[in-house]
Amino acid sequence: MNIDFVKLFQLIVSSALINNFVFTMFLGLCIFFGVSKKMETAVGMSITFTMVMVVSAALSWVVYQFIMIPLQLTFLKIIIFIGIVAAFVQSADTIMKKVSPTMYYKLGVYLALITTNCIIIAVPLKNAGEHYNFFESMAFALGSGIGFGLALIIMASIREKLEVADVPRPFRGLPISFILAGLIALAFTGFSGLITL
Amino acid sequence: MSLKPKTNIELIKNGMFGENTIFRMAISLCPSIAVTNGMKNGVALGISVVFVQTMVNVTISAMRKFINPKIRIPIFMLVIAGYVTIIDLLMATYARPIYKEIGLYIQIIVAFASIFARAEVFASKNKVFSSMCDGLGMGIGFLLAMVVISFFRELLGKGALFGYPIVSGSPLLIMILPAGGFLAVGLLMGFFNWIDMRFFGGKGASGV
Numbered sequence: 001m002n003i004d005f006v007k008l009f010q011l012i013v014s015s016a017l018i019n020n021f022v023f024t025m026f027l028g029l030c031i032f033f034g035v036s037k038k039m040e041t042a043v044g045m046s047i048t049f050t051m052v053m054v055v056s057a058a059l060s061w062v063v064y065q066f067i068m069i070p071l072q073l074t075f076l077k078i079i080i081f082i083g084i085v086a087a088f089v090q091s092a093d094t095i096m097k098k099v100s101p102t103m104y105y106k107l108g109v110y111l112a113l114i115t116t117n118c119i120i121i122a123v124p125l126k127n128a129g130e131h132y133n134f135f136e137s138m139a140f141a142l143g144s145g146i147g148f149g150l151a152l153i154i155m156a157s158i159r160e161k162l163e164v165a166d167v168p169r170p171f172r173g174l175p176i177s178f179i180l181a182g183l184i185a186l187a188f189t190g191f192s193g194l195i196t197l
Numbered sequence: 198m199s200l201k202p203k204t205n206i207e208l209i210k211n212g213m214f215g216e217n218t219i220f221r222m223a224i225s226l227c228p229s230i231a232v233t234n235g236m237k238n239g240v241a242l243g244i245s246v247v248f249v250q251t252m253v254n255v256t257i258s259a260m261r262k263f264i265n266p267k268i269r270i271p272i273f274m275l276v277i278a279g280y281v282t283i284i285d286l287l288m289a290t291y292a293r294p295i296y297k298e299i300g301l302y303i304q305i306i307v308a309f310a311s312i313f314a315r316a317e318v319f320a321s322k323n324k325v326f327s328s329m330c331d332g333l334g335m336g337i338g339f340l341l342a343m344v345v346i347s348f349f350r351e352l353l354g355k356g357a358l359f360g361y362p363i364v365s366g367s368p369l370l371i372m373i374l375p376a377g378g379f380l381a382v383g384l385l386m387g388f389f390n391w392i393d394m395r396f397f398g399g400k401g402a403s404g405v
Contacts, residue, residue, distance in 0.1 A: 182379030
C-alpha cells in the first residue's frame with residue numbers, strides 16, 4: 001500500500017484546526033463544557049480522549065471493512081460502532097485498573113465520560129462515509145483528538161481567569177461559557193480555506 | 198426531582214419547562230447549535246428526538262423487570278441505537294433533502310446524554326404509561342428549545358423563516374455562522390436565567 005504523506009498531513013491539520021469538531025461541527029459539547037473548568041482536568045481529558053479516539057477508530061475501520069462490507073451489514077453501522085466504542089471503553093477501564101492503578105486514578109474518571117461524547121461516534125461514521133483507507137482514518141482520528149484537546153485547553157485557560165471576573169448574575173456559569181465559545185469559534189473561522197481537501 | 202409521584206400531565210410539563218434538556222439541564226447541546234441555523238432542520242431533528250425519546254422510554258420501561266442492572270448500560274445503548282437506526286433509515290428514504298444536511302446529527306442522537314439519562318433515571322423504575330409521558334415531555338422540551346433557538350438564528354441570520362423571506366435588508370450573517378450558534382444559546386440561556394431569577398425567585402440553571 002502506498003502512503004500519501006501529504007494527504008495524511010493535510011487531514012491531520014484540517015481536522016484539528018479547520019474542521020475542528022468543537023468549533024465548526026459542534027460535537028462533543030457536553031464534555032467540552034463539562035470538563036473545561038480546570039486546566040488539570042482538561043489536559044487529562046485531552047490525552048485520554050485522543051488515545052481512545054485513535055484506537056476505537058482503528059477497531060471500527062477493521063470491523064467495517066472486513067466484516068460489515070462483505071456481509072452487507074453497513075446499514076447497522078450506528079449500532080455496531082457504538083457497541084465497539086462502549087466495549088472498548090469498558091475493557092480499557094478494567095485493564096487499566098489492573099495494570100496501572102496510578103494511571104487509572106489520574107485518567108480513569110475521564111474514560112467513563114467518553115462514551116457519551118458525540119465525537120467518538122462521529123469519527124468512525126465519517127470514516128465510513130468518506131471511504132478513507134486505514135492510514136487516512138488514523139490521521140483523521142488523530143487530528144480530531146488533537147483538535148478536541150486544543151479546544152479544551154484554550155477554553156480551560158480562559159475559564160480559569162473567568163473565575164475572578166465580575167460576570168452579571170444570570171450569565172454566571174454556562175451562559176458566559178457559551179458566549180466565550182462563540183468568540184473562540186469566530187477566531188477559528190479564520191482558519192477556513194487554509195486547506196481544501 | 199421531588200420524590201412524590203407526579204401525575205402524567207405534570208410529567209410532561211416537567212420535561213418541557215422544569216427540566217428542559219437544553220436550557221436547564223444543559224445536556225445534549227451538540228445538535229442544539231449544529232442544526233439550528235434554519236427552522237426546518239431544527240424542527241426535523243426535534244421531532245426525531247421526540248420519537249426516539251418516547252419509544253426508548255416505553256421499551257426500557259416495558260423490559261425493566263428483565264434487565265440485569267449489571268449489564269444495563271449496553272442494553273440501553275442497543276435499544277437507543279435500534280430506534281435511531283429506524284429514524285435514520287426513515288429520514289433517508291422520505292426526507293432526502295433534509296437528511297443530506299442533518300443526517301450526521303440524526304445518527305448522533307445515539308450518543309445523546311438526555312435520552313440515556315431518562316432511560317436510566319426514570320424509565321427503568323417506572324410504569325410504561327408514565328414513562329411514555331416523561332419521554333414525550335422531555336422530547337417536546339427539546340423540540341421547543343430547538344424551535345426557539347432556530348427561530349432567532351434564521352430570522353436574524355437570513356431574515357427568513359422556514360426558508361421564506363420575511364424581512365428584507367442586510368441580515369446579521371454571524372448568526373448563521375458556527376460562532377453565532379454559541380452566542381445565541383449563551384444569550385438565550387442567560388435570558389431564561391434572568392426571567393427565572395427575576396420572577397420566580399429561582400437560582401437559574403446550575404449547569405455542569
